[in-house]
Amino acid sequence: MALKVELKPGERFILGDSVITNDDQRTKLFIEGTVPILRSKDIMRMEDADTPCKKIYLAVQMMYLAKDPKLHHSTYFKLISDVQNAAPSLFPHIDNLNNEILTGAYYKGLKIVKAMISDEEELLNNALGRTGI
């Protein structure tokens, strides 16, 4: 089943180890195959990864995009164990994330990390005294 990608003018996405930039027309693309695809809204850049969970997102993203995911495993686990030691309540997310990675469903894993990030944000805000209501 093909993945449908709608691109606004100038929008970019990653396909395998290339970056594809749309011209100044809206474009619809149908992409099939096993090569990793990431739309720009799903891409976390190095500069943006300033919290532990965001760093986890970055690690999972790199595992998804890499030819040899094994390279990133040690980094990933280090990050996971740091977060786990710091905030054990995030563990269910971590558990699900690990499952997805184990079965090779990296994209679903990324979604889980997104949920983790929002939970983390809550905890951080709590600690900083910014309760937000």
Next chain:
Amino acid sequence: MTDIILSSGVRGNLLSLQNTANLLERTQERLATGLKVNSALDDPTAFFTSASLNNRAADLSRLLDSISLGVQTLEAADVGIKAITDLLETAQASARQALQAPGPLSPAVAASITGTGAAIAADAAAVATGSITNVAADTAAVGTGTVVTGGDALELDVTNLNIADGTTITISDGTTSRTFEFDTAGDGVGAGNFGIGATNQTLAQAITAINGELSTATVNATFTDVDGGGDSQIQLQASNATDSIQITAGGAGSATVLAALGLDAIGSGPDATDRTIAPTNATLDGITAGETLTFTTAAGSSTVTFGTGAGQSNTRAELLAALNGGASGATFAFNGNTLEATGANAAAGDITVAVTSGASALSTLGFTSGAVSTTTNATLGAITQGQTLTIDIGGTTETVTFGSGANEVNTLAEFNTRLAAIQTSFGGSTVVSADADGNLTVTANNTIGSVTLGGTAPLTTFGTNLNTTAVAPTTGTPVNNVIRERAEADYNTLLTQVTELARDARFNGNNLLQNDNLTIFFNENSTSSLTISGVDFDANGLGLTSQAAGSFQTNANIDTALEGLEAAIIQIRTQAGTFGSNLSVVETRQQFTSSLIQTLETGGADLVLADINEEGANLLALQTRQQLSSTALSLASQADQNVLRLFG
């Protein structure tokens, strides 16, 4: 019972004390176990989640074991493949070596002719033959005497003859003798003697009696009354031509008895009592006394000296006795009236005739001084003198000339000598020889020259099949090259080893090199798995068959084998690549799973330590720490090499 009324302050203290006691108990429990959550009652959610996490970790541990087994199976297949590749490369080297060695060689066979059916008789011994056939036979010894009898009564008037009683005469032929005694007194004779001369015995009667007794005694002599009247002449004669007869007198009247009989001067002898008559030969008498005739061979010489003296020969018998007793080894005999000297055998060689002085012996017996009589061969002698046999090997010709001159061939022995000389002159491994029947064999000494026979002598003498057609060298049956045979045997051995190796590449009952498939599960409910297909890597599966005997002698067969090996090696390398990538997938999963187990176990433990505020504070601290931590740095460097760089 009085009620103890508690004041609010006391009640408050009591409550606080109870709380403290509870707290103390709880703290003690926590200190003892190290866990905040010790039972479901403390924090049910955390407790049960932790339990499930630990269970999950245990399940994954078991899964990890089976993944490890899968990895080992793949590694066993990988080791097998490496070893098979080595074996195939060795087989390639073996086949290439065979290709460089030469193919079967057909050795050249030298040209050769062999005669069959020759029938050259053996050489005959040399015969020296006198050319004058006039050596008459010996005449028997004879001696004639005159008996003075007186009167015509023919009486043996012994009284008148003055022969005393007891006088004896002994007649001997050299072998046997008989003694006769005059019994004039009539008183008997000595033992063994024969009596004669009794009263009234006439001469004739006496002679008859004596002859009869001589015959009985096997003395080869007889008396004869020659003229039968008047003065009788009696003759003493040998019966054969080889005996000398001796007559000796003995007894009382020995000195005169032979004279009385007129036999005192016959033949020869020392005196009147002892006379010997000998055979004679007229021819030999004509030879000057003292001359010698010598026949010499390689073995020695036989000599005869002519004359009547002792040791000299005057009769045929004496001549033959003297020559046959010599050292030449030749046999002497008269063929009719011709003297022949025959060599001991064909190998004894020539007979040379010589004399010491004078020529009468030679001319009498018909020999020529220095005459050489050679051994002969009837067949070769029949070949016309001067005819030739030519032997041509590779263009060089040697000739055998038949005849009786120097360097010519007249006997089988000379023929063999000449052939041996020809063989030596050609040299090398040339064969030029004849067998005992004269069959000629000629073999060239190398494989280049043809052999041709020719010449004017009839070739069929040396083999009824021989003719003048040239015989060229031939080629023998091809001989397989040894290096190629060995390479072929090595190739077959290596294929056997490949098959055995493929069969041995099993682990835990699974052999990926013998068509077994391997399925590895990556999660507990078996929804995620990887199936690796096995292949058939024994010799047949790789399309390699063992070589039939002698197949490597042909280049085409070796080329086919090399192509097969090349294809097999490519097939193996491709498969090795597939197994390799399968292995890396499995190892990735394996590593991830084992790390996951650790995480679960940690998580299970950590869960019971949940604290929101603490967590928030921890996260903040972590965030700060990560800005400088090595993990963040490695993440940054990995991101840098990623496609994110492009996106940035």
